[in-house]
Amino acid sequence: MNEPVHPEDVRISDADRQTVADRLRAAHGAGYLDLSEFDARVVEVWQMRTRGDLARVTRDLPAMPKQRPADGLIFSASSGGVAMKVLSIIWLCVTAAAAAGWTVIALLTELSPLWFLALAAPTGAVLLSLWLTGVGRPRRGGR
Numbered sequence: 738m739n740e741p742v743h744p745e746d747v748r749i750s751d752a753d754r755q756t757v758a759d760r761l762r763a764a765h766g767a768g769y770l771d772l773s774e775f776d777a778r779v780v781e782v783w784q785m786r787t788r789g790d791l792a793r794v795t796r797d798l799p800a801m802p803k804q805r806p807a808d809g810l811i812f813s814a815s816s817g818g819v820a821m822k823v824l825s826i827i828w829l830c831v832t833a834a835a836a837a838g839w840t841v842i843a844l845l846t847e848l849s850p851l852w853f854l855a856l857a858a859p860t861g862a863v864l865l866s867l868w869l870t871g872v873g874r875p876r877r878g879g880r
Contacts, residue, residue, distance in 0.1 A: 744788060745787060745788050745789030745792065746787050746788070746789060747787060747788050748786055748787060749785065749786065749787060749788055749790075749791060753788070753791060754782050754783055754785065754791070757782050757791050757794065757795060758779050758782050758783070760795055760798070760801060761775055761778050761779055761782065761794070761795070761798075762775070762779075763801045764795075764798045764801060767801065769798055769799070770798075778794050781794055782794055810875045811874075812825075812873045812874070812875070813873055813874060813875040813876070814875075815873070817872050817873040818873040818874070818875070819873075820873065821864070821867065821868060821872060821873030822873070824864060825864055828857075828860055828861060828864055831856070831857075831860075832853065832856070832857040832861070835853035835856050835857060836850075836853045836857075838853070839851075839852050839853040
């Protein structure tokens with residue numbers, strides 16, 4: 738008769754290893770592990786075979802608070818989101834400067850104060866199109 742396998746003896750998957758590596762990364766980011774200890778533990782995690790092994794490598798770490806995604810984010814924390822945020826800020830600054838400049842010129846001459854839109858509209862349309870297609874946007878219900 739086969740004896741049941743104890744939970745700590747159950748084999749782990751790469752996804753299990755990645756979850757623990759992410760927890761170690763969060764602990765390192767919070768200052769609980771220095772870089773050399775973090776590196777050693779991550780190397781060890783990828784050599785582990787059972788749930789008991791994984792529990793051992795994180796046993797001395799406090800429970801990390803779960804980060805829930807902020808509601809209403811316009812840009813994600815990914816590199817694409819950071820790039821879109823920077824480009825949008827640059828676009829906003831250039832558009833504001835152009836609007837201010839054209840307003841002064843329009844007050845001094847008979848030109849329309851809306852000429853700055855010739856600069857702002859095409860570049861703004863490109864940024865909006867990128868964002869609408871998903872570049873830099875946070876994913877729904879996920880990481």
